[in-house]
Amino acid sequence: MRVGVVGAGRMGRPMVQRLAGAGHEVRVLARSDAAAAALTEDGAVAVRDLGAVAAGAEAVVICVHTDEQVRQVALDDGLIDALPDGALLIVHTTGHPGTADALAERAAGRGIEVLDAPVSGGPHDIAAGRITLLVGGSDEAVARARPALAAYGDPILHVGGRGNGQRVKLINNAVFAANIGLLAAAVDLGAQLGVSEAALLEALPQGSSNSFALSGVARAGSVAGFAAAAGEFIGKDVAVVRQVVADLGGDLGALAAAHQTLAGLLTVPEHARALA
Template sequence: MSRLGFVGAGRMGAPMVERLLARGHEVRVLARSAGRADALAAAGATPVGSVAEVGTGAEVVLVCLFDDEQVREVCLGGDLTAGMADGSVLVVHTTGSPRTVEEIAARGTTVVDAPVSGGPHDIAAGRLTLFAGGADDAVARVRPVLGAYGDPVLHVGGLGAGQRVKLVNNALFAAHIGLLGEAVRLAGQLGVAEEDLLGALSHGSAASRALAGAVARGSVDGFSAAVRDFLGKDVAVARAVATELGGDLGALGPAIGAAVP
């Protein structure tokens, strides 16, 4: 059992907290809404009123916010890391720039960046994919905690590597959606209805998670609209990081543009 702090108990964070509690961990949680805080308290968590309280006495602090700007506000502009004890580890689940976790670590905090692939249903089943970046000993220390909802927990390199892998993952995912849209267009020219095409492709070599999402939503446009908010901000970061490091999206770019304008 570990003493944990958690910031960001929203759509993804709340089921993470529930899984951590089910494993017997003590969890201090900062939630935006009183209703969410009350629900987590009923499940066994301890709601707190400030980021400083989240970090105080915690062995591991987990941050699961919507975007990089929020992470910077909490971890670089707030009191979260100031209250963390020596030997504690900060885990950042939010997808963002690798520069952010590097800046946090430069202030003396041990950081593991562990962006996720999957949704609330994967968390509830304990099969969320985590791309973890950080020192070997830091990742080893948090692995038993992350294992409450993450499987597999993939250690993909040093600090920032998790973010880099996740950005490539989401760029490719967006490109898949864009290419699916083009496939639907081609099928229409050939006289094949989108519903029939998507159902058939699910059983062929063109199957993918993007295709499965489009099938579940009934159309590529419907799926694209459903994921556009989170995918769009991740692709924007991927473009910026690639440019900063002297790279580019190459052939992924046009396909991404078709899915995430």
């Protein structure tokens, strides 16, 4: 496929490498000579503007840091307007489900399909071709996107219509954040009962209380240490899920209390405020 990429950073660059390695024709936005040289070594064609990224593309991937940056690139800077009719626009950035609808509205009448496909995992998973992709969109669009997504994604989970990829990812991260908050409460309980955090983190991963969050905490050596390392993306994503739930007139239920416990561990004020 002819694939354009915007956002060849920590997560996006290994996607570029996997796409090029799988034989796709990849054009990537490069803001500097150094970035262009590195992307060329990866087997991609480095270009300097969004029009060149979109030119002739069957699919364009956006993998930037925030939802606001997605809107800036796609709407304000005109990426959607530059896309060929009938192209796919694939958004890997975690954000508000309404963003995918806003992008689709801008592209209405041109046969452009928007897929929201947030990821679960890290750069090492992309490099190994095993990043989890949570994809929202039509059956036809997901089927068309699979040859590109399969270069770095496994499993590719089609979780429903447009926006559902974001909804599932936000719920996932809300549960993940709550698990960390529960672990903080467990450490507090251990202190009350005379059990050290070190002893708990050695024992609990071997029992039925084990979880992905607990495994990460155990590797970090403390709940506070893990929360500090993961605080940026946890705070950002939980802020989004709280906004989405509020927009829909719902609530986080029991998850909210665990989020408040986690907020007390975060040292970056804006991240703590997102959870409080």
